[in-house]
Amino acid sequence: MGAKRTLVLKPNEIRKASLIIRSGGTVAFPTETVYGLGANALDSEAVAKIFHAKGRPADNPLIVHISSREMLNMVARDIPVLAFKLMDAFWPGALTIILKRKDVVPDITTGGLDTVAVRMPAHEIALALITGSGVPIAAPSANISGRPSPTKAEHVIKDMDGRIDAVIMGGETRLGVESTVLDLTVTPPALLRPGGLCLEEIIGTIGEVNVIEESVRSPGMRYTHYSPKAKLILVEGERKSVLFEIKRLIGESRKHGLTAGVLVSRESALDIECDAKYILGSVNDLKEVASRLFSGLRFLDEAGVDVGIAEGVFPEKREGRAIMNRLRKAAKEWVSCYKEAGIK
DSSP, X not given: OOOOOOEEEOTTOHHHHHHHHHTTOOEEEOOSSSOEEEEETXXXXXXXXXXXHHTOOTTSOOXXXXXXXXXXXXXXXXXXXXXXXXXXXXXXXXXXXXXXXXXTSOHHHHTTOSEEEEEOOSOHHHHXXXXXXXXXXXXXXXXXXXXXXXXXXXXXXXXHTTTSSEEXXXXXXXXOSOOEXXXXXXXXXXXXXXXXXXXXXXXXXXXXXXXXXXXXXXXXXXXXXXXXXXXXXXXXXXXXXXXXXXXXXXXXXXXXXXXXXEEEETTTGGGOOOSEEEEXXXXXXXXXXXXXXXXXXXXXXXXXXXXXXXXXXXXXXXXXXXXXXXXXXXOSEEXXXXXXXXXX
């Protein structure tokens, strides 16, 4: 008898997926950011299956996905006025807000914290699944913990086949990086994770925001993430110096009989010769780069290279803030090529 296989569902099979969620199972589904691995957020045994499937540390909180304001009241209390202003502006969308939790939300969903992270995704399949299930759905990214997040159903199947009950085929995700996480339990609100919604838009709506990042209160920020199997070296700085260093690293790799793959901007692509090359996009089109980033990290695995090198020349504004955050989280080594720092 063969190993259990994950059920592959079409977008019009939401009812089947909803039944799996209601019966305590796990379903991977598309959102506008990345694919999520969902289970009933109020069922501790169901949520435990997420952690088991991903190999995710149990103290790492999950995002609770909802499809209505009424569902928000099921999981959160003492909701501030500022939250409604943000919801009006950005929900459904790539914004996760951290609020005080209600007791009905089990500790395993929140990582034992007194807060709960909530968002309403802007994707018709995700919203239909949540509504059809009739419960809020806890869902981190649908990948093995530490690996690049999945932006295609094929990525989910590669990582999770046999580990989860079902996956809904929903094509490629639109944004390609996870949601922005904003803590509303502090004053001023704190940005804990940059993501699909730009910080500039949040500030334009509510004013002052304290940028913290790397907080234990934020889902997906407590442990190493996004790493390909190959050692990834991130080279940051001014483009001319970065190109020089990337070429040097490729040469060093070849001296030791190692293959090298590069994640590169469109502007630099023709200047680099290597064993495998993935063009992330233009430094002038950060939306494109964000949408291709995780596919690029997975490309390094598909190419089977020994060393991965990422060109870190993307400006840290708007989507660039999330791009550089993810590259730094994925890298095992960093090289700085800024003039004031010198080449290290």
